[in-house]
Amino acid sequence: MKKIILTIITLTILFTLCFSTFANAEASYYLDLYGADMVAEGNGKLRVSFDVFGTGLMTSIGVTQIEIQKKVGSSWVTDSTLKSSNYPSFLASNSYLHSSNVRITGVIGTQYRAVVTCYAANSNGSDSKNVTTYSTTCY
16 A cells, blocks of 8 residues: 555656656745646646645645736736635645645636645644746646
């Protein structure tokens, strides 16, 4: 069973590294590896996915907020902010890692990206880091 779980985790990491923005250069005592991705799914729908890996067993791990930005002219402006208080699937308790996604509705023809605040905490403290996804055009 452990081998199957390890294989699934490894495949998830490899898949995510290929298709998302990942960071660990700023890893901390709490965050080992974290990343996010935004993809256009068609019919005006966008999906934001994230993976957060802690340095050990965390009392809370995942994402505290996702800021959806759209491109207006040459600038990125906040379109909406999704908070973990309204999206319980953003955080997990007593886990080494957490992965999830959320679907949103965009305006067809508009370019979007997300700024995802990754978070991990244990009895010693907590840390959060932002990662910005690549942009995608809603269709």
